[in-house]
Amino acid sequence: MTTPAPPVPPTGPVEPVVSVEPALLARSVPPVLSVRGLGVRFRMRGGRHIAAVTDAGFDLAAGECLALVGESGCGKSVLASALLGLLPGNAQTTGSAVLDGIDLLAADERTLARTVRGRRVGLVPQSPAAHLTPVRTVRAQLEETVRELTGTRGREPHRAAEAAADRAAFPAGHLDRYPHELSGGLAQRAATALALIGDAPLLLADEPTTGLDRDLVDRTADELRRHADEGRALLLITHDLAAAERIADRVAVMYAGRIVELTDAQRFFGERGPRHPYARGLLDALPERAFTPIPGLPPELGELPAGCAFAPRCPRATDLCATTPPFTDGLACHHPRESTDESPEESPEERSDERPDESAEETVRA
Numbered sequence: 568m569t570t571p572a573p574p575v576p577p578t579g580p581v582e583p584v585v586s587v588e589p590a591l592l593a594r595s596v597p598p599v600l601s602v603r604g605l606g607v608r609f610r611m612r613g614g615r616h617i618a619a620v621t622d623a624g625f626d627l628a629a630g631e632c633l634a635l636v637g638e639s640g641c642g643k644s645v646l647a648s649a650l651l652g653l654l655p656g657n658a659q660t661t662g663s664a665v666l667d668g669i670d671l672l673a674a675d676e677r678t679l680a681r682t683v684r685g686r687r688v689g690l691v692p693q694s695p696a697a698h699l700t701p702v703r704t705v706r707a708q709l710e711e712t713v714r715e716l717t718g719t720r721g722r723e724p725h726r727a728a729e730a731a732a733d734r735a736a737f738p739a740g741h742l743d744r745y746p747h748e749l750s751g752g753l754a755q756r757a758a759t760a761l762a763l764i765g766d767a768p769l770l771l772a773d774e775p776t777t778g779l780d781r782d783l784v785d786r787t788a789d790e791l792r793r794h795a796d797e798g799r800a801l802l803l804i805t806h807d808l809a810a811a812e813r814i815a816d817r818v819a820v821m822y823a824g825r826i827v828e829l830t831d832a833q834r835f836f837g838e839r840g841p842r843h844p845y846a847r848g849l850l851d852a853l854p855e856r857a858f859t860p861i862p863g864l865p866p867e868l869g870e871l872p873a874g875c876a877f878a879p880r881c882p883r884a885t886d887l888c889a890t891t892p893p894f895t896d897g898l899a900c901h902h903p904r905e906s907t908d909e910s911p912e913e914s915p916e917e918r919s920d921e922r923p924d925e926s927a928e929e930t931v932r933a
């Protein structure tokens with residue numbers, strides 16, 4: 568049985584901690600993580616394949632938060648699992664993901680277990696209850712992780728465990744509880760504390776704010792942002808666009824296994840907005856914006872249509888969309904929108920004439 572979440576001390580209004588500077592700074596230093604042409608396919612019975620991730624590429628620098636957003640089932644968690652070497656046996660990967668000189672896709676299990684997970688890459692998992700060891704208290708798990716990662720003994724693991732719990736807004740009074748005695752929100756915070764404890768240079772946070780109320784969402788998001796501000800890289804996988812807006816420097820939008828747009832968070836959430844019609848649709852679907860859902864459903868990843876997978880739902884689709892748009896200038900779309908561009912009838916040539924010079928923006932593919 569789970570116990571209800573205890574009252575958490577009010578944190579008061581917290582100012583958003585996002586700024587443009589980290590993104591600009593991030594691009595001037597070598598990336599912590601460099602992903603190129605990442606693909607994950609699952610072999611299924613009868614020779615079928617599910618293309619969960621296709622040709623994903625991005626760099627992530629120290630001090631930077633990249634939010635990976637997109638509808639359920641588009642491949643976000645599979646991408647994170649690939650980076651940690653946690654894919655099931657029926658998965659095949661292509662491409663590379665280099666962190667600190669190690670290609671995470673090619674590394675053997677021993678390397679991943681001993682030098683990557685927890686030490687170089689911390690994970691806030693999507694299902695914290697499954698991630699926590701059921702027969703150990705939260706404190707025991709935190710202290711054990713400190714001992715394992717740092718080799719410290721004596722009082723230090725005790726101190727570090729309590730500090731990590733505090734950073735993740737996990738109440739000290741609950742540290743001696745077992746996972747089954749925690750609410751979903753508390754289990755989430757315990758898993759966040761575990762992920763923060765190793766101070767890994769790369770933190771993957773897969774839906775870290777699920778099950779939290781808005782105050783705790785903000786507090787957790789700000790703690791993750793602080794992790795980045797201290798010089799680490801943060802990949803935030805989330806449905807929560809408000810959390811992404813609060814802390815992300817850049818936003819990568821995924822649709823049917825592909826990153827279709829990668830842009831500055833300021834542009835994405837600001838007046839200019841994203842250029843991909845799907846990314847626009849995600850924002851327009853928000854209750855605080857137009858509250859207009861995107862018509863239709865995403866395709867089955869085992870039966871992707873030829874060309875642009877979003878075309879069947881896209882108001883701007885033309886015959887050209889039967890071919891896969893290349894990913895250039897942070898975008899994979901034959902008919903992108905600009906902030907001043909409201910007319911779907913306008914020709915792509917006319918629109919490209921109006922396009923502002925974005926040569927400074929990162930091109931994802933190598």
Ligand SMILES: Nc1ncnc2c1ncn2[C@@H]1O[C@H](COP(=O)(O)OP(=O)(O)OP(=O)(O)O)[C@@H](O)[C@H]1O
Pocket residue numbers: 609617619637638639640641642643644645646655657693806868
């Ligand atoms: N072991 C597996 N075998 C076959 N298909 C899988 C396997 N694991 C995941 N998939 C498929 O890969 C696709 C992407 O799943 P993924 O969990 O990455 O989506 P997501 O974007 O993280 O969604 P959500 O936001 O709901 O977590 C889904 O269609 C899922 O069914």
